[in-house]
Amino acid sequence: MRDPVTDFEYPEAWVAACRSPDLLPDVERGLAVLTASGSVLRRGFTTGTTAAAACKAAVLSLALDTVNEVEVTLPCGITVSLPVDAYRGEASCRKDSGDYPSDVTAGLEFTATAVSSLSDGVQFVPGAGIGSFARNTHRHRLGTPAISDPALDCIKRSIGEAVEQAGLSGVTVILTAPRGAEVAQKTLNPRIGVQGGISILGTTGLVEPWDDHMTEGVLDRIARTNAVVLTTGRLGLRYSRLLFPDREAILVGSKLEEALRVADGDTVICGLPGLIMKFMNPNVLEGTGCATVEELSTTSLWDEVARRELAAFRDRYPRVRVVIVDRSGRIIGESP
Structure with a gap:
């Protein structure tokens, strides 16, 4: 299986x-x-999946009046059914976090309002409770909605499917999160420069039950593997398999400490800089003027900071090699 x-x-x-x-x-x-x-x-569903379901349901309810369930094709390619509550262009969907016990967005409601238009095309409008970036960064401009590319693609694809199914020529969809601003204060958003609401995220569209899965399944798998690559996310998993085809790449999320505790033999940590650098030094951003490690990686300070932290980590874990990559898979930091 x-x-x-x-x-x-x-x-x-x-x-x-x-x-x-x-x-x-x-x-x-x-x-x-x-x-x-x-x-x-x-597994649970991400904010991106939940938002997509609400938007699709709102559009479908323009033609079907009442909608109680919609299908959403996730960024990972799986099609799932989500319960919704939709009636005549108004819809809501609550976030199901599965068996992940620490998700502060569990149960968060997303609402969508759809209005048909005579002109062709789809207009998607993030509304109240959806966060936006408070300043310019190398990836985002001031005021840009805090919606990741995979999540935005999922939302727009879901709206497009509903427009076709409902036989509409065009539609405007407004997405809101009534408690988004409140819940966002419990997330990392205030620290990474996202204001006014929740982020809409989801690389795969699914939430992993990491807290339990690490304890029971993944740790056992790591302990049984002699040559392992530990990685922190989906992009890291992809690039780990490309860079180390002879090793078994295992996704551990933020649980690097637990993973290293049971790893036996030659071990590599490979992935994007955020979680890895924070694991090596929780205070790595002090004095840099940067809000995130990803932002730091684009500045002139990166090479010096990365060399320093990688060397210090190698002293503590001499049998562990660290390879840090950017979102394109380019190696931007490596153990000495």
Whole structure:
């Protein structure tokens, strides 16, 4: 059995030990993960997926009046069904975080209003409760909505599908998060320069149940692997497989400390700079004037800071090699 999201082949012993065999179809579809102990943990849906469902439902309800469920094709390619509440152009969808216990956005409601127009085309408008960038950065301009590219593509694709299904020539969709500004204060948004609301994110469209999955499944997998690459996210996983094809790449999110504790043998950490640099030194941004590690990586300070932190980390973990890449896969930092 293979996980369609991570491409991880589950050992036969894990499948045989499954305590909830009726949930194995969800594992096969990518909606859940199977752990070494036999438990099945549900993946949740990102803010991007939830927002896309609300927008699609609002458009469909212009033609169908009442809509209770919509299908959304996620950035990872999986099509899922989400419950919604939609009536005559007004829709809402609440964020399901699955079995991830630390998601502060769990249950957050996204609402969408759709109005048909005579002119062709789709207009998508982020409204109240959706955050925006408070200053210019190398990737975002002041006032730009805090919506990641994969999430925005998912939202626009979902709206387009609904427009076609409803037989409309054009539509305007306004997305809001009534408690977005309040919930955003519990996230990293205030520290990374996003103001006024929540970010709309989702590289795969799914939320991983990392807290439990790391304890039961991934740690066991790391302990059994002699030559492992630990990575922190989806892009890191992709580039780790390209850069180290002879190693097993394992996604551990922010749990690098736990992963290194059980890693045996030659170990590599590979991924984008944010989580890795913060793991090596939580105070790495002090005195730099940068709000994020990614921003730091684009300044003239990066080379000096990266060399210093990588050398200090190598002193603490002499058997661990660190390779830091940017979003294009270019190596921007490497252990001495």
